[in-house]
Amino acid sequence: MRSDDTNKLGRESIIAGDELIIQVSTAPEPIMHGGDSINCGGEPINKSHEPIPIPHPPQKFAPPNSSRYNKPKEVNQMKKLYQWSNWKTWLVSLIIFAAFLGFILPNEAAESSRVTGTSESPDSSFLYTPETLFSIAEAYGEEGRQYYVRARYTFDVVWPIAYFLFLTTTLGILFKRIRHSKWGLVILLPLCGLVFDYLENLSTSLVMSFYPEQLNAIAAIAPLFTAVKWSCIYASFALIPIGVIVFLITRKKVRS
Numbered sequence: 001m002r003s004d005d006t007n008k009l010g011r012e013s014i015i016a017g018d019e020l021i022i023q024v025s026t027a028p029e030p031i032m033h034g035g036d037s038i039n040c041g042g043e044p045i046n047k048s049h050e051p052i053p054i055p056h057p058p059q060k061f062a063p064p065n066s067s068r069y070n071k072p073k074e075v076n077q078m079k080k081l082y083q084w085s086n087w088k089t090w091l092v093s094l095i096i097f098a099a100f101l102g103f104i105l106p107n108e109a110a111e112s113s114r115v116t117g118t119s120e121s122p123d124s125s126f127l128y129t130p131e132t133l134f135s136i137a138e139a140y141g142e143e144g145r146q147y148y149v150r151a152r153y154t155f156d157v158v159w160p161i162a163y164f165l166f167l168t169t170t171l172g173i174l175f176k177r178i179r180h181s182k183w184g185l186v187i188l189l190p191l192c193g194l195v196f197d198y199l200e201n202l203s204t205s206l207v208m209s210f211y212p213e214q215l216n217a218i219a220a221i222a223p224l225f226t227a228v229k230w231s232c233i234y235a236s237f238a239l240i241p242i243g244v245i246v247f248l249i250t251r252k253k254v255r256s
Contacts, residue, residue, distance in 0.1 A: 081187045082179050085172020093165035100162045116144035122204050122222065123156070126230050130219035133204065137211040145208040152154040152201040160197040164190045174243025177250040186239050193232035200225040235256050 044180055113119045118139050122128060167190035176185055203222035207215055 009246040078179070078184060078187055080170055082085060082172050082176055085169045085176065090169040090212070093169050096162050097166035100159060108151070112147070112151065115147040116140045119235065123139055123200065125226065127227060128223050130216065131222070133207055133219050133222060134211070134214060137208050140208070145211060148208050149205045152205045156201050160194045163233065164194040170240060171236060171243060174240065174247045178246060183246070189232045189236045193229050193236065196225050196232065200229055
């Protein structure tokens, strides 16, 4: 009989004629250890046929409910803005911003004054009252109000994007090395100005569209949108000189 057949059968008797010569045991006897049996290979024999729990190594990744996976949206937005801010995008935004300041804005202001008959506009005012907004709408006349509404959804859609790109890339480059501190929040100011600029355009255009009917509730919140818009824009420009100093200091530390 072959040895592999002997191994398969476990316990076999080797017979010569009618006489039993020897009994060979090919299966190793289990060694009792506590409540379970352990074979010679060191593996437990589970007599109860219940699954034996297998210990798992400690996980090296953070669970889904940790702060690593639940970062605030503003943090992710800041990260994208800083990654997007580089010298190439800054140069492109500078050219666009300069083109608006040098050519597009002066032409738009001149055309607005010609059509409306006045240079007064709620967009260029920092603070005004609902009564002031209604008086401007009266002074514009029907043609002037139509022109104002049309400009809010053409020219004044592109212009906020122009200053947003310039201010964001400028602040992003200047404050990038300290973006993990509280100063990193400054890059959100141009975005805030952009959002409130659009809210201002929406509210003032509604007032102009429905005049002489007075939308008092909308006319009351429009000045708030304008004030927040200009506050964010002024703060962004005011932070540029501070950012230049921060940029030079951090650059010197990196080189040293």
